[in-house]
Amino acid sequence: xxxxxLVLTSLVAFAAMSCSAGPEPGPSAAGFPPGHALRPLxxxxxxxxxxxxxxxxxxxxxxxxxxxxVVIQEIAxxxxxxxxxxxxxxxxxxxxxxxxxxxxxxxxxxxxxVWFRRDETSSGCAVQETAPVAGYELQPGDGGAxxxxxxxxxQEGTWSVDGFAVRYEQDGQVFEEEVSLGITVRANAxxxxxVLLRPxxxxxxxxxxxxxxxxx
Numbered sequence: 001x002x003x004x005x006l007v008l009t010s011l012v013a014f015a016a017m018s019c020s021a022g023p024e025p026g027p028s029a030a031g032f033p034p035g036h037a038l039r040p041l042x043x044x045x046x047x048x049x050x051x052x053x054x055x056x057x058x059x060x061x062x063x064x065x066x067x068x069x070v071v072i073q074e075i076a077x078x079x080x081x082x083x084x085x086x087x088x089x090x091x092x093x094x095x096x097x098x099x100x101x102x103x104x105x106x107x108x109x110x111x112x113x114v115w116f117r118r119d120e121t122s123s124g125c126a127v128q129e130t131a132p133v134a135g136y137e138l139q140p141g142d143g144g145a146x147x148x149x150x151x152x153x154x155q156e157g158t159w160s161v162d163g164f165a166v167r168y169e170q171d172g173q174v175f176e177e178e179v180s181l182g183i184t185v186r187a188n189a190x191x192x193x194x195v196l197l198r199p200x201x202x203x204x205x206x207x208x209x210x211x212x213x214x215x216x
Contacts, residue, residue, distance in 0.1 A: 035175025038166060039064040041144070045182035048107065050085075050153045051191040054212035057108045057150050059093050059128060061181045063166065064144035072136040074167040075147060078178065084157035084187040089150035090164075091130040095143040103128040105146060109196055109213035114203035125203035138168075147179075152211070153187045160184040 041062040050056065075090050095102070103115055103126040113128040130148050138144060147164065161183055167176045193214045196204075201215060209215055 032167060032174050032176040035168065035170070035177045037066055037068060037070050037168065037170050037175065038138075038177050038179070039066050039144075040179045040181075042105065043180050045180070045184075047184045047186065049186050049188060049191055051189055051193065051212070052084075052153050052155050052187050054109075054153045054194055055088075055151070055210040056153075056194075057111065057113055057148060057210070058106070058183060059103070059108065059113060059146050059148045060105050061179065062095060062144045062146045063092075063138065063179070065138040065140045065142075067140055068170060069137055069139050070168040070170045072133055072138065072166065072168045073174065074165075075133050076165050076167075077161045078163040078165055080159070080161050082157060082159035082185075084155055085151050085153045085159035085185045087149060087161060088152050090133055091148045091150075092133055092136050092145040093128050093130050093148040094145050097143040099126075102126060108200070109194055109210050110200055110204070110207035111210055112207055114200055114207045116199040116202040125206055127203070127206050147181060149183070151183075151185065153185060156187050156189060158184060158186050 041064065043061060046060070048058075072092065077087060080087070093103075102117075103113055108114075108128070112130065115126045117124060117126050128148070131145070136145065164179050164181050165176055166179055167174060194212065195214045195216050196209060204215070
């Protein structure tokens, strides 16, 4: 569940589309055979309204290994359009199934993403750790990892990315899978500065605001 009102349109699940029957894909443009070792969860497309000058981290869609370990080599955007924003970094955000305070997915204005959580017996700050993509190992049942995108909004207009290619090694062979994670940024100065939400502000001792974010 996303946690910031920056999302202009509802998240639309594409899991059924990604699992539907179709022709077997051929080798990728780089010549790698298609793989089937990943289980992408929360496959979504999103439209975000963000003012120019704002940097944000968008963490969404968990990748899991289906039955055997895989070592991720690269996660790269397949199709980009527009010049209003730039994708400056892609990392993986490990998910601990035993964590008491898990980080909600969505847009964050802090580095690292933080969020104050509370349950019936205790409270605390969830901190989303990230790891480099290259060399990251996914094990079946380890909770997987979300794709974490760092995006810089440069000017008014639109920018979008449609799909990512995940390249990984399994049993000594390199494969490539396409995952349907899509995002569109509509940059408009009239949106005004983005303000840290209260659950973020309560955890600022563990993080720094990103460029353009205001603390009030």
